[in-house]
Amino acid sequence: MKVDVSSLTQLENFAQLFSQNIKSGDVVFLQGDLGSGKTTFTQFLLKHLGYQGRVKSPTYAIYESYKLSQFELIHMDLYRLSSPEELYYMAIEEIIDNHNVVIIEWPQKGKGVLPPPSQTLTFKLLNSTLRELNLDNA
Numbered sequence: 250m251k252v253d254v255s256s257l258t259q260l261e262n263f264a265q266l267f268s269q270n271i272k273s274g275d276v277v278f279l280q281g282d283l284g285s286g287k288t289t290f291t292q293f294l295l296k297h298l299g300y301q302g303r304v305k306s307p308t309y310a311i312y313e314s315y316k317l318s319q320f321e322l323i324h325m326d327l328y329r330l331s332s333p334e335e336l337y338y339m340a341i342e343e344i345i346d347n348h349n350v351v352i353i354e355w356p357q358k359g360k361g362v363l364p365p366p367s368q369t370l371t372f373k374l375l376n377s378t379l380r381e382l383n384l385d386n387a
């Protein structure tokens with residue numbers, strides 16, 4: 250599935266649709282350029298899953314977790330990981346268990362350690378205002 254997004258409102262609408270199809274145990278890879286909207290998408294997704302607090306980018310912490318009524322959502326950003334094996338020190342097996350939803354920015358940094366995704370969403374910046382989103386369901 251391919252969607253063109255040229256505003257934050259359109260990104261939010263897509264995140265709302267996405268929120269209706271997500272379920273406990275899903276692992277979602279967010280791929281794409283720096284600044285293409287991965288964190289912003291996750292913020293909208295959390296909002297439409299009912300989370301009312303602040304959502305910060307987990308770039309430094311590597312991950313943040315959010316307790317929702319339906320499941321716990323883990324938002325990871327592996328950009329600063331120096332090797333996939335670092336994930337073992339963070340007890341990755343406990344973070345990615347069958348009950349959580351895990352959203353992962355820069356998943357290629359965890360290659361070989363991360364489980365396969367249930368969905369991959371790829372963000373492409375076509376120009377300064379137009380983005381293309383591609384959703385692949387595994």
Ligand SMILES: Nc1ncnc2c1ncn2[C@@H]1O[C@H](COP(=O)(O)OP(=O)(O)OP(=O)(O)O)[C@@H](O)[C@H]1O
Pocket residue numbers: 254255256257260281282283284285286287288289290326354380
């Ligand atoms: N669809 C959009 N329309 C307009 N602005 C957007 C859109 N998506 C993201 N932005 C803006 O682009 C900037 C970068 O977005 P964001 O931090 O979500 O990118 P990212 O993909 O998470 O980047 P990184 O790889 O650095 O983590 C933010 O200021 C955000 O508001």
Ligand SMILES: [Mg+2]
Pocket residue numbers: 287288289306326354
């Ligand atoms: Mg980000």
